[in-house]
Amino acid sequence: MPLPQSLLDQLGAVFGERLSTAHAVREQHGKDESHFPPCPPEAVVFALNTAEVSAAVKICAAHGVAVIAFGTGTSLEGHVAALKGGICIDVSGMNAVLTVRPEDLDVTVQPGVTRKQLNEYLRDSGLFFPIDPGADASLGGMAATRASGTNAVRYGTMRDNVLSLEVVLPDGRVIRTARRARKSSAGYDLTRLFVGSEGTLGIITEVTLRLHGIPEAISAAVCPFPSVEAAVQTVILTIQSGIPVARIEFMDDLMVEAVNRYSKTTHQVAPTLFFEFHGSDAGVREQAERVQAIAADFGARQFQWATGTEDRTRLWVARHNAYYAGVALRPGCRAWTTDTCVPISRLAECLLETKEDLATSSLISTVVGHVGDGNFHVMLLVDPDRPEEIAEAETLNRRIVRRALAMDGTCTGEHGVGHGKMEFLEEEFGEALDVMRRIKTAIDPAGIMNPGKIVV
């Protein structure tokens, strides 16, 4: 369906050369890092400020044309796919850190600022922003997908760390969801409603985030285990003991091997936990001793410590590149990534049964997880040109999701719904899904905001 010329004319008047219908630009904006085939928008505008986003949305609304926001394109459930065509608003150029307020431990950024950029900016302030999904995602995108990652077990997710949002509504009006006070009981929690709404209710144009003091002491450790179960039981007991570990990450043996190859590391190939401890010198020592004792009880062979900044950076860069390391196991493949999250008491059962499924599959697969939250990812490596592999991955994914739901878990711990997880929401939410539909219809009655995602 070609775009009406009046729409292009109006967008052109606002964006000039920052409006593009070039094939390559459209292709790039129609795909994320998932296995889903690209689905390009009909045009892309590169917005530089809130007024431009609002203008673009108003023009699209007047024409009944779909609007999709784009940050870094690192989402994993087809969030940016233009399923109904329409206009992509690329906000990556809205990348200014607007105000840092060290005295309030908060910061306001434009949505295109990435997490690494923010932490680089904060470098000399003694503060940092902890949420770390691996990819150097934009903070607007992270808010939109309710992202979390390796530090969530201690610092929470985007849900807990967004104080306030500026949002362009589907009719182009600009709202602010909350004041900057640390807590409020004033009305419905619009901040939390837009966090995780994946562009289906509006476009985030400013994000106010909580910051945290850089801990006095940080230490990290790598700990291989004799079995997956021993590793997972260590995690469970650590969490149940209330030890405020900052990171507790699992990799299965193949994932460790993949990381060694990709990042030139030399970790022992075994089911492995990666830990990080934050606190005072004494506090970090205390936490580490307690965790070591638990791990030893489950037969852990050794703790390799990384206390220097460089060692730690190398370790976490390797962990962060796990996704790319996994994909590199099979050249030309795409990764189909699951994202279930279950109550911690069910984690061992869930992970072990899943490993049994994987053992019987013909697909190469690895497991990596933010296990302190009960969240893990299976990466299924598929050849996108082989429908039988896609079908097998689909079947496995469904089985893994249904298992998590049966354990009172969720189909997605941190990646979001996009169009990839929509089929599971009925099962996860039952009648509550109707409440989501009503909210969608109330805020976006014409259905122009990122259509075909979360609810239809």
Add this chain to the structure above:
Amino acid sequence: MPLPQSLLDQLGAVFGERLSTAHAVREQHGKDESHFPPCPPEAVVFALNTAEVSAAVKICAAHGVAVIAFGTGTSLEGHVAALKGGICIDVSGMNAVLTVRPEDLDVTVQPGVTRKQLNEYLRDSGLFFPIDPGADASLGGMAATRASGTNAVRYGTMRDNVLSLEVVLPDGRVIRTARRARKSSAGYDLTRLFVGSEGTLGIITEVTLRLHGIPEAISAAVCPFPSVEAAVQTVILTIQSGIPVARIEFMDDLMVEAVNRYSKTTHQVAPTLFFEFHGSDAGVREQAERVQAIAADFGARQFQWATGTEDRTRLWVARHNAYYAGVALRPGCRAWTTDTCVPISRLAECLLETKEDLATSSLISTVVGHVGDGNFHVMLLVDPDRPEEIAEAETLNRRIVRRALAMDGTCTGEHGVGHGKMEFLEEEFGEALDVMRRIKTAIDPAGIMNPGKIVV
């Protein structure tokens, strides 16, 4: 407007003698602890389970009659006032602790369970529920008002500690807002939408809460200061230093005097901070030393320690009774309580300017606050039969709220909107208030759920 007989017949068929139209019962259910005049419902039903709540809501919906939930009646903004008449559903009899899951650090309770009852129940488990608004409120009510209180500076508010809710919708359907996983990116955050919705979108019939391990060590201290400013600057620097203090509470000198009288304590009459520290033995010592050093820099005269359980209990009981102690300063009066919350950097300015206002007022007033969050309450003691006193309290309240809004704060940190704070939402939210209205209309199109609260 008398209730239709068919409504009473249908409710009678479900509730039998647990349906009451007695004057005393209605009066009791039409008032909370605020200064607002009572506004009784036309009948009260005492529900014992979710099915009964659902049945009552369906019957009311069929008749277009208002429905108001009632827990302990300890709210402070007229939340339970039956402004449009209708039926009050008293859920205080739904007071079973349904499932404690120590291995997942969570619990599911019926909405009438109070916070003290839950902690009593958990006594031997090594776990506790930290949110503590002072009053022994019901957990359903605390979720509905997004309550917090003295521990929020460390443990967060009800927003952060509710994992999932069961809710009866305005048409009587029963939904569950989320699974029990610690995090999820599956769709709109319905849990956070219903937390703080004050019965205007549905009635909470089950609450699943996060629990926390009882800290290995706890110590508390009382610290009088030479001035309000010295106390507040100590708070600000403590928070900015990232010291994970569990409680940091302020009382002005008159409040301390009132508490001494009411609770037979002997605290020095001065602007005072009450601290509590949670952690390991070493951690608590470390935190306390750091805070003591900060306080000394601002001229604090002494730290009175309470490390024994009994001493601490006495101390916090006195703090919790501050509301009643304040009211007792003037027999026969009612308390008009403000609830602003501002970014911590503005706290000193906000509190000192407010104290200047109070100094010029003819009303007796005290100040008490969860200052670590930037939240404080002014208690204005008014004779409900003297319109000129009500008018003066109204004027002061407006001035205090507008000051907080001008500092990027909120009109209510923890009490909620009820009908008492509605006039400020336009100023606090602007166009965002329209989004709240749309949500209300989408979920409760007939407007029968606690009408006249939050948005109309």
